Amino acid sequence: MTQTLTVHAVRLAEGDPFPRLSAPLVGGGVLELPVAPQGYWSVVLLYRGDWCPFCRSQLTEFQKLAEQFAAQDIQLFALSADAVEAAAQTVTRHGLTFPVAYGLAPREIAQTHGAYLSADAAYLQATGFVLRPDGTVALALYSSGAVGRLNAADTLGFVQYLRR
Template structure:
């Protein structure tokens, strides 16, 4: 794929056991998401998606939405974040009837510097966005899984994530 080469200026990536950095973003429908504080007390999934325009991202979000009751039954919170505008994030949530919290308006470079994710290089004519990145966090806000994609594919899916959390909670 040309025009979307990842920027790799980040000197680090979050590793298993690292505490997830503090991050705040506005939510579709109102309010603010404060990570990792709002997720404390139970396992959680944090999905950074490229934007409303990305079909792979929309597929991932709908996959997690389809499994949301299973996550809720395990006391697992799932949240999604992007650089999208409020209008685009709202469109994503409405178009796919997403009930999981959707945060928007993040600054790609600032977020990438704190999280360690890849970003677009802007050569595709779109504003800079981050590449798909996903985390599974422990109840104490520590990284249990970090999955960094350098382009459109390579991301968490709901079934594997559910299986991993079930295994981790059963086997400590």
């Protein structure tokens, strides 16, 4: 059974400003959130790592609908504590066309963004955010284990609903 390490953290809620997050991108550059998607709806997926079959499934699902997200001007971002090699493998393995960042400091992200940690604090549990164009949180979904995460179709429908 997988255990989760509890860190004193505040969970983000609807309307909260999304805390600054900076991480290197596979292929070069640096992802700066919430600056990068300013003016656009965005989906931020914190995934456990390339080794996680549930994360790989989630990322593949979002890639299958990536064109639909883009057509709705919704930007996708995926981030993990993986090393660059593992993150690059994730991008290649799944043909991901959206930005993938790596090298997150799990304890720091747990404290600033509320993500749950693995028992050994080596990685973050699956966490998903939908951000409004002004950088505030429209939805935060926290999982304390391998399952329980945003899925692509529901997330796309959620943003469409909020825009009405």
